[in-house]
Amino acid sequence: MSNPGQLERVRILIVDDERTNLAILESALRPEGYEVVCAQSGAAACEAARTLPPQLVLLDIRLPDEDGFEVLEALQRLPGMQFVPVILLSGVEDLSAKLRGFALGAVDYIVKPFYREEVKARVRLHLKLSLATNALIAEQTRRLQTLQDAQSRMLVRPENLPAAKFQVFWQPIQEAGGDFYEVLELAPGIHAYFIADVSGHDLGTSLVASAAQALLHQNLGPFNSPRETMQMANKSLVQWLPEGHFLSSTLIVVNRNLKTASIINAGHLPCIYLPVSRPAEVLSVRGDLLGVFPDAEFIPQELSISTGDRLMLFTDGLVESAVNDGWEDNLGRLREAAESLRSEPLGSFVAKIRQIMDNGSSTDDTLILALEI
Amino acid sequence: MDNAPLFDRDAALERLDGDAELLDEVVGIYREDAPQILGNLETAISARDARTAEREAHSLKGSSANIGAIRLQQASLIAEKTAHQDPVDWSSLEAQLPGLKSLLQETVGVLAKAS
Numbered sequence A: 001m002s003n004p005g006q007l008e009r010v011r012i013l014i015v016d017d018e019r020t021n022l023a024i025l026e027s028a029l030r031p032e033g034y035e036v037v038c039a040q041s042g043a044a045a046c047e048a049a050r051t052l053p054p055q056l057v058l059l060d061i062r063l064p065d066e067d068g069f070e071v072l073e074a075l076q077r078l079p080g081m082q083f084v085p086v087i088l089l090s091g092v093e094d095l096s097a098k099l100r101g102f103a104l105g106a107v108d109y110i111v112k113p114f115y116r117e118e119v120k121a122r123v124r125l126h127l128k129l130s131l132a133t134n135a136l137i138a139e140q141t142r143r144l145q146t147l148q149d150a151q152s153r154m155l156v157r158p159e160n161l162p163a164a165k166f167q168v169f170w171q172p173i174q175e176a177g178g179d180f181y182e183v184l185e186l187a188p189g190i191h192a193y194f195i196a197d198v199s200g201h202d203l204g205t206s207l208v209a210s211a212a213q214a215l216l217h218q219n220l221g222p223f224n225s226p227r228e229t230m231q232m233a234n235k236s237l238v239q240w241l242p243e244g245h246f247l248s249s250t251l252i253v254v255n256r257n258l259k260t261a262s263i264i265n266a267g268h269l270p271c272i273y274l275p276v277s278r279p280a281e282v283l284s285v286r287g288d289l290l291g292v293f294p295d296a297e298f299i300p301q302e303l304s305i306s307t308g309d310r311l312m313l314f315t316d317g318l319v320e321s322a323v324n325d326g327w328e329d330n331l332g333r334l335r336e337a338a339e340s341l342r343s344e345p346l347g348s349f350v351a352k353i354r355q356i357m358d359n360g361s362s363t364d365d366t367l368i369l370a371l372e373i
Numbered sequence B: 001m002d003n004a005p006l007f008d009r010d011a012a013l014e015r016l017d018g019d020a021e022l023l024d025e026v027v028g029i030y031r032e033d034a035p036q037i038l039g040n041l042e043t044a045i046s047a048r049d050a051r052t053a054e055r056e057a058h059s060l061k062g063s064s065a066n067i068g069a070i071r072l073q074q075a076s077l078i079a080e081k082t083a084h085q086d087p088v089d090w091s092s093l094e095a096q097l098p099g100l101k102s103l104l105q106e107t108v109g110v111l112a113k114a115s
Helices: A019-032 A042-051 A066-078 A095-103 A114-146 A206-220 A226-240 A327-338 A346-357 B009-015 B020-046 B050-067 B072-083 B089-115
Strands: A013-014 A037-040 A057-059 A084-091 A107-114 A166-173 A179-187 A188-197 A246-255 A260-266 A271-274 A279-284 A301-304 A310-316 A366-373
Touching: A013 A019, A013 A042, A019 A037, A019 A114, A019 B020, A019 B050, A037 A042, A042 A057, A042 A066, A042 A279, A042 B072, A057 A066, A057 A114, A066 A095, A066 A179, A084 A095, A084 A114, A084 B050, A095 A226, A107 A114, A107 A271, A107 B050, A114 A206, A114 A226, A166 A179, A179 A206, A206 A246, A226 A246, A226 A271, A226 A310, A246 A310, A271 A327, A279 A327, A279 A346, A301 A327, A310 A327, A310 A346, A346 A366, B020 B050, B020 B072, B020 B089, B050 B072, B050 B089, B072 B089
Parallel strands: A013 A037, A013 A057, A057 A084, A084 A107
Antiparallel strands: A166 A366, A179 A188, A188 A246, A246 A260, A260 A301, A271 A279, A271 A310, A310 A366
């Protein structure tokens, strides 16, 4: 806590084993008014981040006896550290290392030997950006609280967005069922597919669905990775959703230009992947639910995809069973069904999947969303 | 490489936006640490420990770069690259050691005069 009349100081954690580097970085930052904490190993860095949480981290990617990337991941896993910007310190020749650092969520890098003015400028920039991001999350949460258009939510139909090449089967059992989906075009050739199951029915699924959709609209884009999108949406949902409400969901971002798909499973059922040239598989990487933990982690599964590949998302109504065999068995049946229907056009593919899996006594909503590359 | 200066004070000062006091402080740290880093490199080479050898050469390169000890920076870059090869050419690394030592001696001599 700061004293009256005194601003709380911005704390920067520097992780580097080289004393000359530490001296130069400290001399760049301390006189600017930052509180500087130095650590010469990954373990010391994590300990420092726990006891004296920083607002920004400068991290050497070549630390003795440990992998700088593991340190980066360990730091990001600490409570409250997920949105703290990390700037890498690296040599000019470490291009692949820099790229790997960016993929893991580092925001920038500074090349050695350091120019003091550059260090100051980049630190200033990323603190401002970080402040703006946090303000954005607060603003999005505020806007959700005044959301008026909850009931007028429109679901996108396949014919509205032919380039997204998707088909939906949806059978809501209850008046206001817990399932919903969203498909968005982010740019030509880039589409996002989102499916979710809302728990806690009393709040009104449509309100939660509208909120989740609004958050996707606000956060999806070329500037945010799917992981960052989910992190931002989650932060707002945690603040906004009443206790005991959450979403299980899956987000797929397909880039047909680059032939890649990023899949983030947030506590949801697996999805089925049906490549043109290989047998169908169940993709069952699971991450945290949306709306429960502020620091939930959403690690994407990255696929290289080919034209004609299919991905299928669904909710639990499809695989729940009236008899004793559990949903794991039904998942196997579902994979076989997808395999046997691979030559069907996408529209009849989803309809026939439903027929095969229907046990006539489903008590839950059933939603299937299939897409083709 | 022999044309590069042992100590390019102006370049180092430019990076530190002219703060001569800071440069003196960093040079002081360097004069303490560099011989130790080179000692660690020598130990790693005798122990045929490629990972440590590469790391120590990298450290020597980085700290030399910080103070503008350009020739030692270049020589330790070569050592770092040699240690990075798989398999490591140990006789080449051993052959580089005397050169690194005399370069460090020369560099520290110039630094002592300059401060």
